[in-house]
Amino acid sequence: MSIAHEMLDTNPARTGFDHRALAGCIDACFACVEACVACADACLGEEMVAELRRCITTNLNCADICDATARVLSRQVGYDAALTRALLRVCSDACGRCAQECERHAGMYEHCRVCAEACRRCVEACDALLNA
């Protein structure tokens, strides 16, 4: 069981979200922050950095949005369903765009391939939570 899942099970507040789907989404968001911060840096170090500008910005934006989403999702006390759902949709969108951008370079840069996969998993986790 992940840390997020253990924390949800021991939180005195309840949001109505299924804990497995919610913990899966929190974990996927943090993993996406981890991948995107690292991918922005790896792209910056590449010889062709000038052609990776859009990828770097997309990574940095995706990291910041996933970070905020993971933190909001982790808060069960005073939970706001409408705000959470709106943020989840933006997060899914940001991850989908970042996956798409990274996939354009995935054949050439292994870090973009790994990052695209983390973004795709986060899209799936956000969408699963929205449909739960």
Add this chain to the structure above:
Amino acid sequence: MSIAHEMLDTNPARTGFDHRALAGCIDACFACVEACVACADACLGEEMVAELRRCITTNLNCADICDATARVLSRQVGYDAALTRALLRVCSDACGRCAQECERHAGMYEHCRVCAEACRRCVEACDALLNA
């Protein structure tokens, strides 16, 4: 001229956003982070903390969403209009909810009054940018 405005004017990339409205929104978002982080802490220190739980969560969520929004808005290179607009709407929503919650306690707690004003200014700045 604010730091955000000076930075936009000297950035080699252009997004099409009016710099005055864009800088005003970046400044308002950072000011809202500043107010919300401090208001969450001040609420935590109040004797009636148990009745301020929702206010604390709303503050923390608002701070995290404004932080991500300010950072995304500050990036002009590889700018994504659709993502930015979706995030701006969520940010305006989060600030509006936080203002509303803080206003409920504004007569009793001066920090909630100051925070509600920072949130209202951020709502206005986000909406002005969305309508620019």
Add this chain to the structure above:
Amino acid sequence: MSIAHEMLDTNPARTGFDHRALAGCIDACFACVEACVACADACLGEEMVAELRRCITTNLNCADICDATARVLSRQVGYDAALTRALLRVCSDACGRCAQECERHAGMYEHCRVCAEACRRCVEACDALLNA
């Protein structure tokens, strides 16, 4: 192999840090952010919230410091050894203090027990990296 480890192995830049120790520390920092954000919220929801004030602040501070440390450690390009080491020492210190505070409530609150363990693992990972 964790995402952090895969990203380090595919980054064109090299810092001289052992990748296993560095990835372990990045992972531990992000896991600590996850635990501390959730523990602050769980403490806020407890009936005895007034007695958990210090624990909540310690959690929030630890989360913010671990977040910054994880991001700095993830950047290999233009790496600065002295700054990184100074930040690692502060992070280890913040996690040690948070572990200690959570351990005081670990018998009563399961979320504090889980969080204290995440903090202890982060102390170990920071210290291992400092001694690597």
Add this chain to the structure above:
Amino acid sequence: MSIAHEMLDTNPARTGFDHRALAGCIDACFACVEACVACADACLGEEMVAELRRCITTNLNCADICDATARVLSRQVGYDAALTRALLRVCSDACGRCAQECERHAGMYEHCRVCAEACRRCVEACDALLNA
């Protein structure tokens, strides 16, 4: 009076720090985040981006460390003097290094000149608080 100063004056907790110096440091940290996030983006957009790699990383690290420092400084409840002072020293160091790096390009890039000034003001504010 700045938002940070108003929030400190209305916070029920007291840390012993002089409010003027403390608010000045919180404001300077947030202004430095604002400048550094924007300078990293402006550098990324420059034709000579390959020669600005170190500047971009230094900006991103400085932004993350200032963000964490501003948040920790904003929390008066359960205040920890030793941790705060250690973090302030790292923040002053990160800002000093970022100022130095930006000053190398300040003649060529106006955004680096503006950013270096924000970093220098943050060094001064951190040092003033450490000596207060």
